[in-house]
Amino acid sequence: MLLAIDAGNTNVVFALVEARRIVARWRIATDPRRTADEYAVWLSQLLQLEGFDRSQVHGVIVATVVPRALHNLQVLASKYFATEAVIAGSPAAPWGFSIDVAEPQSLGADRAVNTIAAHALHRGDLIVIDFGTATTFDVSDFSGAYKGGIIAPGINLSLDALVTAAAKLPRIAIEAPATTSVIGRDTISQMHIGIFWGYIAMIEGLVTRLKAEIGRPSKVIATGGLATLFEKQTNVFDHIEPDLTIQGLAMMWENTHIAA
Template sequence: MLLAIDTGNTNTLFAIHDLKSEWLFEWRIATDAARTADEYAVWFHQLLDMVKLNFSDVSACVISSVVPQSIFNLRNLARRHLEIDPIIIGEEGVDVGIGVRVDNPEQVGADRLVTTLGAVQRYDGPLIIIDSGTATTFDVVSGDRHFEGGIIAPGINLSMRALHEAAAQLPRIEIKKPDSVIGKNTVAAMQSGVFWGYIGLIDGLVRQIQKEDKRNFTVIGTGGVASLFAGASETIQHYDSQLTIDGLYEVWRLNR
């Protein structure tokens, strides 16, 4: 089985693939760059035990991380506890399966490249990939599988937290589609501002890309909160939560 690890700024995903056709299990833990390989091992061993698996069932590992400090401990987890030499996105010699046409290719986050790779396996033509996580990113991909740049904006959770922390009387609230755009209380007003504000951000930036670049883009939403926008955004055509882990599987396939 393949262990795919995707470390984001907020959460780290561990996913198990059967190396044939499907993902079997997914687990998340809060990202902590100081978490040791042994701490990961205890947590991961308990989860595997719950589904009747052992470390010995894992025969391959691929890692993507936007938190460079975490890579040392994740590599040690694979080597010491799983007895596997992992494939790590961004290291020399690792083929990510796509080209990069930007000013500084080395600055493109591993997560954006892996998500792009997952998308080009499933969708044809030029793409706009909207990934809603700690940041909301808009990635433009050419029809010949090249990452061409994009846009980075604050993520919806980050905006909610900023509202709560910067304003003494604004509470921490649940992210959800409000019943009305006009809030009748503080919570509803905050939910409307964040939800409809992000819909406006998404649709406005997609339309600006389409205005500047006349190609016929397929627009895909992915990431932890992308499903919230289903039926509200006028520009997102597909919602696909598995682009990143599908990209990790493809990286493993290319480099095994």
């Protein structure tokens, strides 16, 4: 089996993949100081709870947007899984598509992997929205070339900034308001409306502008943990792919080993 690791700014996701099927997944808070030994103790216990053993893992692939976390993940692969980790975007596992932007090297690994998976699963011009620490909008054309995108604060960051800066505002859960009304009658309901419906308005507005600029029919693919939160409240998404990054890593692994 393949161990695919997606190291993001907030969480590191570990997934066991067999024939592109995700058979188990776990996440842990991102901490660049966490050692390979700490990862191994935590992961070994979770593997056992799910009925797996470390010896069943024959390959490791990593995508990370946290450079300081990479070394310990590489040590984890070599020390505890007896294999060298394949790093997404490295010479051993190149992206394999055109990056048509001013600074190609600045494209985040997660966004590149999402582009690979999205085009393997869906044809045509695509807009991939990833709801993570930041909410990113990535545009790729029908050939699979990456054309650019948008980076916006994630909804949790927006809420944190609001609560931190306004002393009298309480922390609230991120959830759909009880009604579709956008006239709040108390502080809590007004915050829910501002955060939730304000975020949907941003998504819909940016997608409308992106589609107008692309000038061709485009599919909107949503991924990330919060994608399902908005799914029932807007018709802007054509497809929800919760595991797009992990799927992309599994595809990269296959392509790397077929090429080898």
